[in-house]
Amino acid sequence: MTAFASIRDLTVTYRRDSGEVAALKTISLDIMAGERLAVIGESGSGKSTLALAIAGLLPASARIDGRIDWFLRPSSTLGAKAPPLSGRTEGGVTELQPFKSEIGKIPLGGRDIGFIFQDPSASLDPVMTVGKQIAEVARAHLDLTWPQAYAKAKTLFERVRLPDPDSALRAFPHQLSGGQKQRVAIAAAIAAGPKLLIADEATSALDTIVQAEIVALIRRLVAEDGMTLLFVSHDIALAAELADRIAVFRHGELVELGTTAQIVSVPTQAYTRALLDAHIGLDAEPLLNRPRLDA
């Protein structure tokens, strides 16, 4: 496997009223082409900051040090507007902001990187039909006419298994369930044929059954399109079901990185063991010392 992106000494600092907070501290890690990499951690671990940094979505007020080198191959699925992406880019502070950088060197968010957020309601425009929202994405990145873009949207809705794609095109977000909205958000994320799909707690707000369906959907789409997946989650069991490798984060630092089997069965770090032990699974010893009931 070859590296898809190489992150070196990445440090992200947020400015707060009370001073500066380092959300990520000199992180170095390679994302391999075509792998499913899970990033797990608790609140404040920096896992979402890492996802946003990779996607170039950090707020302008964040200070970024370090570099991300990309090893992107040209893709035939990209439209005529997009020049082929290739070569190694030596990155500095500014080049970690893809939107501000020269196209052709660094991946473009929305086209080369698809992002799925936790709350699909916040990702979707409440007063625009979801069909138009997806068609807009397809038009913007694939140089399509509106009719072509709507046809593409319908194909995408079929791919994410929205029931009745034709009427879904005309639906507004509030008419869809949480799971259906997340399917629409996934359709938007994959519309331009990204190389990298980032899912940041994409199933955390969904119930167990819908969560399993969405995870199965992400797994299938990633396999079908040969995408690389970065799956950010607080749930080590969920991450372990999906990922080839797991990176464990805590307090902005990379604690441990290994294959899923290594992390789950032979973790080397005490914190990873603590996370595994804290998981209350279906086979966990009940906490309850059954007290005698009146009844």
Next chain:
Amino acid sequence: MSLLAISNLSRSYRRGGKTIVAVDDVSFHIEPGETLALAGPSGSGKSTIARLVLRLIEPDAGRIEFEGSNFLALEGSALRAPRTRLQMVFQDPLAAFNPRATVARVLDDPLRIHGIASRSERPRSIAALLERVGLPADLTARAIHEISGGQRQRVAIARAIATKPSLIVLDEAVSALDVSVRGQILELLLDLQRQERIAYLFISHDLGVVRAIAHRIVLLDGGRIAESGDARAVIDAPQSAIGKALLAAAPRLHRTSPQDT
């Protein structure tokens, strides 16, 4: 006599000209000191039942008996006394509290409003409540938005136990917490239950947590009871379709080698 007895409870909503039956002829009971879990997928009626029990909304039909009296018949000031015995903790304490209020203020309210402690006694009562939920006494001056999520949920529990309740409704009360904190909060809830025989109506979508903490489970699907019984027995071998689906969907950790310590 059951602490809480719910009989044939129903509640429907009208949405966009359609009637949605959120709770459909549901009956169950909770004994003193017992944890009863309500589990089920989104839209199964869990939270609607919680809101009915708390009388935040009224049922279309059915009966709720709490501590031996007809709870639905109580109105206005007559509701105030039983409300001290029936408390609640929600998923997001930041949304449940005024974020700018101090911890002391949040705990002072129930003590003052329900006349549990006099003005001069209240600082001692607040300190005692903080100690019981494992928080340092110097937290009192901090604002709710300044403390961590785990600390905030401990404050929510302290507030709930301030009025010496016999039943606390816990609506996804540990779902948003980090795993390391979640275990501690579950232990705290169990300690309080052992010490004071508080009963819990524990609403959760997480069958692992339910199995670890609940005595009995009521599994809901589409507003109806799909299955109920001993929590471990139901979760280990569900009979209903929804029980089997929930179990199949739950992520599992396959730790193959014995863990080293």
